[in-house]
Amino acid sequence: MNPDLRGMASLASAVGHTPLLELSAGLGLAAPARLFAKLESVNPGASIKDRPVLRMLQAGVAAGCLNGGRRLLDSSSGNAGVSYAMFGAALGVPVSIVVPGNASAERLARIAAHGAELILTDPQEGYDYALLTARRLAEEFPERYWYCNQYANAENWRAHYAGTGAEIVQQLAVQGLSADCFVAGVGTGGTLTGAGRRLREANPRLAIVAAIPDAFPGIDGLKPLGASGDIVPDILDAGLIGERVAITAEDALAMCRRLARLGLFVGPSAGAYVHVALQIARRGDVRTIVTVLSDAGERYLSLGIWPLP
DSSP states (O other): OOOOGGGGHHHHHTSSOOOEEEOTTTTTOOTTOEEEEEEGGGSTTSBTTHHHHHHHHHHHHHTTTTGGGOEEEEEOSSHHHHHHHHHHHHHTOOEEEEEETTSOHHHHHHHHHTTOEEEEEOGGGHHHHHHHHHHHHHHHOTTTEEEOOTTTOHHHHHHIIIIIIHHHHHHHHHTTOOOSEEEEOOSSSHHHHHHHHHHHHHOTTOEEEEEEEOSTTOSTTOOOOOSTTOOOOTTOOGGGOOEEEEEOHHHHHHHHHHHHTTTOOBOHHHHHHHHHHHHHHTTSSOSEEEEEEOBBGGGGGGGTSSOOO
């Protein structure tokens, strides 16, 4: 039996069109600087990864990549794995996800809850080792797996071009604004590349800033891209990046805690982006900064970011 996209039509209709929140007042930004962020935790899989995973799966099903009972295979730091598992369950497609062993317990549990197979790798080896493991499995068992490969699949960045970026342009335009600066990071490179391209079409002078974390253990979901052996995602358009700003895990988590006190319960990457965005805003040379709040804080409760009193 081959998968039928109608099986996940209802879930698909709930992806995207997320709110664009203004964070300026709560974070003490002085006019004319304004900071906006897309609240991606309202997607059905509770993260921005629903957008590219949905589009990649739609393209894969249409191309017959999952016919004949083939398993969907990819590597993930956790959030894409949840999206694959969720949509795979709706499609009736078996899913195998290669995940570093230090992924949060909440994400591992959610992936398993949807019936997906978890293949855990040594956390000390980082995300690249999980990627290499998925690549090896795909090469060894080509009849068993369809390797979606979110790091190289162009439907990844296209989802953010047509979705995330286009929505930001439209939502800002309603307020008579356009983005002067876009802050993001690099996991697969999809968000920065796709949304960055669309935002730059709307404003050719747009500055694109990449938040670059420390090396291992770093910030969940973000690649440091600092060492010579680091794998650079194939879909990343590095030429878009005008500036790279270093961010520590400590600063990212401190911002997560600060945002929680403002009513926004988000994960470490969102904390990193907002911390960097505030640094940019305080320089005084940009007016409208936009970023993404990639996922929900509930995904990271077991990591002790918000300890009980």
